[in-house]
Amino acid sequence: MSQPAAPDIILTNGRFTTLDRTNPSPQAVAIKDGRFTAVGDAADILPTRGLGTKVIDLQGHRVIPGLCDNHIHVIRGGLNFNMELRWDGVPSLADAMAMLKRQVANTPPPQWVRVVGGFTEQQFAEKRLPTLDEINQAAPDTPVFILHLYDRALLNAAALRAVGYTRDTPNPPGGEIQRDGSGNPTGLLMANPNASILYATLAKGPKLPFDYQVNSTRHFMRDLNRLGVTSVIDAGGGFQNYPDDYAVIEQLHAEGQLTLRIAYNLFTQKAKEEKDDFLRWTSQNRYQQGDDYLRLNGGGEMLVFSAADFEDFRVERPDMPPEMEGELEAVVRILAQNRWPWRLHATYDETISRALDVFEKVNEEIPLDGLHWFFDHAETISDRSIDRIAKLGGGVAVQHRMAYQGEYFVERYGAKAAETTPPVAKILASGVKVSAGTDATRVASYDPWVSLSWLVTGRTLGGLRLYPERNCLDRETALRMWTENVTWFSNEEGRKGNIAVGQLADLAVLDRDYFTVPSDEIQHLQSVLTLVNGRPVYGAAAPAGPAGMVAGPHVRRLPEAGSRHAQGRGRPACGGRVLRLYHRLHHPWPCPCQRLGRRRAGQRRPLVLGCARLCLLGCVTWGMMPSPSRP
Numbered sequence: 001m002s003q004p005a006a007p008d009i010i011l012t013n014g015r016f017t018t019l020d021r022t023n024p025s026p027q028a029v030a031i032k033d034g035r036f037t038a039v040g041d042a043a044d045i046l047p048t049r050g051l052g053t054k055v056i057d058l059q060g061h062r063v064i065p066g067l068c069d070n071h072i073h074v075i076r077g078g079l080n081f082n083m084e085l086r087w088d089g090v091p092s093l094a095d096a097m098a099m100l101k102r103q104v105a106n107t108p109p110p111q112w113v114r115v116v117g118g119f120t121e122q123q124f125a126e127k128r129l130p131t132l133d134e135i136n137q138a139a140p141d142t143p144v145f146i147l148h149l150y151d152r153a154l155l156n157a158a159a160l161r162a163v164g165y166t167r168d169t170p171n172p173p174g175g176e177i178q179r180d181g182s183g184n185p186t187g188l189l190m191a192n193p194n195a196s197i198l199y200a201t202l203a204k205g206p207k208l209p210f211d212y213q214v215n216s217t218r219h220f221m222r223d224l225n226r227l228g229v230t231s232v233i234d235a236g237g238g239f240q241n242y243p244d245d246y247a248v249i250e251q252l253h254a255e256g257q258l259t260l261r262i263a264y265n266l267f268t269q270k271a272k273e274e275k276d277d278f279l280r281w282t283s284q285n286r287y288q289q290g291d292d293y294l295r296l297n298g299g300g301e302m303l304v305f306s307a308a309d310f311e312d313f314r315v316e317r318p319d320m321p322p323e324m325e326g327e328l329e330a331v332v333r334i335l336a337q338n339r340w341p342w343r344l345h346a347t348y349d350e351t352i353s354r355a356l357d358v359f360e361k362v363n364e365e366i367p368l369d370g371l372h373w374f375f376d377h378a379e380t381i382s383d384r385s386i387d388r389i390a391k392l393g394g395g396v397a398v399q400h401r402m403a404y405q406g407e408y409f410v411e412r413y414g415a416k417a418a419e420t421t422p423p424v425a426k427i428l429a430s431g432v433k434v435s436a437g438t439d440a441t442r443v444a445s446y447d448p449w450v451s452l453s454w455l456v457t458g459r460t461l462g463g464l465r466l467y468p469e470r471n472c473l474d475r476e477t478a479l480r481m482w483t484e485n486v487t488w489f490s491n492e493e494g495r496k497g498n499i500a501v502g503q504l505a506d507l508a509v510l511d512r513d514y515f516t517v518p519s520d521e522i523q524h525l526q527s528v529l530t531l532v533n534g535r536p537v538y539g540a541a542a543p544a545g546p547a548g549m550v551a552g553p554h555v556r557r558l559p560e561a562g563s564r565h566a567q568g569r570g571r572p573a574c575g576g577r578v579l580r581l582y583h584r585l586h587h588p589w590p591c592p593c594q595r596l597g598r599r600r601a602g603q604r605r606p607l608v609l610g611c612a613r614l615c616l617l618g619c620v621t622w623g624m625m626p627s628p629s630r631p
């Protein structure tokens with residue numbers, strides 16, 4: 001009899017949270033060919049090591065199943081990530097403006113400086129956004145575009161010139177270009193309540209050439225890996241058309257360079273032509289085509305434009321037009337007939353209950369049974385709608401948008417109404433499938449720990465306590481919302497989401513113990529070692545691990561100033577100048593490896609292997625400038 005093959009990796013001396021109720025806290029884990037092959041006692045697992053087995057001593061760090069974001073726009077976001085300055089987690093407007101000034105000083109025309117969501121004025125100590133004057137002073141010549149939630153964009157004068165808005169530019173439907181006394185645009189764009197004007201304006205900025213988009217996407221994935229994210233469900237997005245805008249992700253997939261598992265939904269692009277999109281897509285594609293790394297997950301989150309209610313809580317709830325039901329039914333019929341599940345963006349119960357009328361009607365003729373369809377967001381969902389979803393066998397994908405705009409919700413609807421917005425604990429108790437995610441990157445940050453913190457503490461980023469204890473989750477339940485609960489939404493139950501024999505070997509080793517840190521520290525957690533398919537995709541370190549454990553792109557590239565690439569044409573040539581430019585643009589902070597290596601009071605010994613190697617390679621770079629508050 002031949003010996004069973006030795007594992008590729010054994011992890012030992014960690015505090016494992018498997019979320020497998022039959023085996024909740026083992027001592028060691030073995031991985032072979034991308035799957036967990038043993039989860040149990042160190043005394044049983046260690047002797048199975050072979051000559052090629054990497055044994056990693058985790059020095060008591062907490063290990064969790066890899067996090068899965070149920071709703072993110074990562075495929076679109078990756079195309080732009082390298083061009084964005086991010087204010088995620090920045091604690092003051094003064095810090096944010098200092099970052100902006102540094103970025104402006106190093107940004108070659110015709111590139112813009114963009115801050116595209118992921119923050120709220122409530123997180124700033126000053127509790128306000130910059131004024132247009134402040135932005136114009138900071139950036140007299142470089143176009144600056146700042147997107148705040150779904151409600152507004154701030155453009156400096158250079159950006160207004162770049163997009164060509166003048167006194168003669170009409171307001172689009174549902175949007176407003178604010179004017180001064182003489183009718184000239186001030187630079188403030190408002191969603192009233194339709195955010196299309198914000199996105200259409202953003203789309204006028206320069207694009208990265210293809211190869212740079214590839215590099216940019218790898219950096220975005222890597223930053224998600226840094227936070228312990230190993231899987232996501234991509235919700236498509238405006239200006240993100242299938243299949244044209246999927247070439248970058250397809251190439252990364254074909255070359256084996258994805259460091260994130262992505263299930264993606266197809267998002268229709270044109271009002272009144274939605275049916276054509278779904279007829280074409282269902283006839284040319286197969287639901288779940290792809291593999292464990294990249295897989296088609298059905299339609300949505302936009303099915304028809306007439307059903308899209310924007311979640312701007314500073315303005316009144318929009319009523320969906322009367323044609324909504326007819327248009328939605330036509331699309332849902334196509335999807336149900338082809339056994340394609342869908343997701344539908346819906347903020348308010350008024351929209352949800354009308355959509356449910358449609359789903360129930362279609363269900364009478366074409367049973368939806370077993371189809372993993374769901375609503376996204378569902379902030380104000382009613383008990384009655386939860387019951388109707390339960391009956392139809394659907395789900396609810398919640399995100400932490402209220403962490404960013406809870407203050408505005410309370411202002412308009414009151415603290416009492418906010419207590420169950422959304423009623424996460426109640427949906428869980430009802431048995432309806434429910435999971436968590438971010439809806440990053442344009443409203444919320446892609447940082448999963450902000451969401452976990454919101455689920456556990458019930459607080460906004462501005463510190464406002466929204467929820468009473470009964471609508472908050474314990475830490476383990478919150479973690480399930482971010483792991484095993486998400487697998488139903490991509491129809492991958494039992495394949496991942498736990499640390500269990502036979503499941504895909506995706507996990508994160510955390511810098512601090514999620515289960516014992518004070519609750520206000522949860523939002524600052526990150527990973528020190530992330531594995532996807534048993535492969536290291538992020539490592540601040542791997543103490544006893546081998547060299548070469550740390551993978552990922554090391555240089556974030558931007559086209560050079562004045563080059564033809566800067567205009568988005570031609571093939572890029574990456575050389576020393578690009579690299580130096582990159583460093584000036586995006587590396588104003590000390591090397592992250594040094595920061596991670598520093599020991600904080602009361603913290604366990606940091607994991608620091610791999611640093612020297614990374615620094616020699618020109619430093620690992622983050623997508624966002626690290627916030628001063630982030631350790």
Ligand SMILES: [Zn+2]
Pocket residue numbers: 301345346376377439
């Ligand atoms: Zn949405």
Ligand SMILES: [Zn+2]
Pocket residue numbers: 071072073235301439
């Ligand atoms: Zn979304």
